[in-house]
Amino acid sequence: MKLKNFFRKIGIIICTKEIFEDKVLSIRLYKYFLIGILARLFFMPFFFQRDLLSTYQRAAQTVFEGNFGADFQQLLTHIIHSVYLFLIKPILPAVNELSAILLNQDSWTSWIQFNLSEYVYRVLFLMKMPYLILDIAVMFIIMRLVYDRDPEKRLQVFKYWVLNPLVIFVLYIFARHDIIAIFITLLALMLAKYNKKYWAIILLAVGIAMRFFPIMILPFAIVFLAKKRRDYAVLFSVGIAGLIAIEAFSHLYFGKSVIFSLLNAQHFDYILSAKLDLIIHDRIYLFIVAYGLLLFSFIHKKEKSFMLFLNYCAMTYLLYVATSYFHPQYLLWAVPFLVILFVRKNSLYYYHIAQMALLMFILIYWGDLVTKFLIAPVDIKFALYSVGPIPLIERFYSSVKFVNIIRSAFTAVSLWMIYLIYRDSKNTGLIDSAGLASASAIEKQEHKKG
């Protein structure tokens, strides 16, 4: 009996009380989970993009050579990968051979050696394991974010994340580590939901220290969480504390600035990529204009529910990919917010699938490295000598024009999604975190209409 109670408690912790106690819902949840895991397992050992190897090559410099500052720009992410590599070192096959590959500074030869390695499937499986663990954690956090009194909707949120092709592509085919910072960001949002404002912002700051993207929703989080004027200053200070801490550490340990190196890096220029040239040196950056408009719109919303806050997060990330140069994995940042919206507005899901399909063509921007070379572990010779998408398109039409037409369509889809979410947000202000409109708020609105 005790054992049964113990497992019951575990079940409730994992998949919420309402779902666990409803046999139909719990079986459906288990089914989605298994299908999602199977899809992930299918891709885990066989595909990767060069950046995964680079991430672990930097970690190898720390683990095998003691060079702690191998990646000082993404220090926290680097530490996580280094610790993980250190932990799995005893179970890595042919560790001497692998360490030699990882420490090889020549990116082309190390990539070829890695793909030719007899143990490449096992190593890739192990390398992606932390992403799988965090992905599973995200599955169960994300369904807890909203719809507190509606287990059916929570289950749908779960399904939309678990079976999302973009999630599977970015984490298990493209193999990027964004899920680490997404996990931290969602934890921060969970705390924000329960009004633990300081802890929420501290955790968001940790997320910012890991990846640039949570900073985009920081102002929205502060506006949502601040109850008094003083809160704005305190929360903002806490928010940038993560970056300041990293900056201080970077100065003390490496003797150079991490923030300025990031600001001068190509990546920061991405958000400035869409611009309107006026005259002489006068220029307007479109993302910043639109971002400002979104922020003002949120500030002036009278009813700032948690759901509304999540809507604005979704719009922010969609705006980024719609107007700025981006890498495929950056689109993943919008997905946690979109899956919540799909439940309420199913049409958005189809636009998201269109985004995913268009992204597959936008990949062509980066050439072989992110297209045919993804299958290099399966057969490197096939990957190297088969026809890549660029020559194939060039045969019939300019590949640059083709991809940019697709890119423009992608922007159109993303902007339309923003419009749909914005329209939805007009009513979302009345919806609390439980996903239910309060009766008085609806009454007020109907009275106005009447």
Next chain:
Amino acid sequence: MQEKPLKTKYSRAVLTAVLFAVFAIIFTFALSGCSGSFFVPGASYGYFIWEDKNSDIHIAWSADKKDTTFEGSIETDGIIYGYELIGFEESDRFSIDDAKSRIDFYAGLSAQDFSDKIIISVKEHSYVEFDLKINGAYDLSRINVGGFLVNPGKEVFRLQKDYFDEVKSMPFYKRHPVSGFLSKLAGDTGFTLFYLFLAGVVIIEIIRITLLRRKRKYNWYLFLCYGILAALEVVVFIVLRNR
């Protein structure tokens, strides 16, 4: 919210599977650029050699719209009793010796010139010997003889008379990319068996909660599923070890 009818769900799943399969086939063809005699002129890069049903040998070359030269010789111990030049321009050169046993050629491709081809008819021969260069150098991985990535082992290589029949009868698992995939699975048998087991357990769980849950002989079917998985593991182990 009501569950969708089972029929709709299954038809949707079948449609997804079909679309996925079509996409996979197109993707494989697009990537390979050459399966047997298939290549995309102006996109594929290298030599593509095959034999047609009249036993004529086709030697084609293609480049990805960049200035590239293809030169070499084709020699045989028999007689080249016929030949055809396709896509040759004035600047391209071709010669055949008096004994009709050797051909020399030099051809350039460019942004406007996607591909050239020589078709030869050979008789009374036991072999045909090739010496093929791209931009004045040997690149054996770019010479596809009878199939994509079926490359010669030597710079000057001979094809015996029945060579193309042998390549045609080559099973799929000895061709790229399947051969590369299987060789790594065989190289790390321990992981392969573990991976198969893991995927098998997940699949059995899906079957268990969808199809078997309400069956009368639930335990028997479950036992059968795990039995099949165990048998599969043994078969895979034997196949990979004897590869």
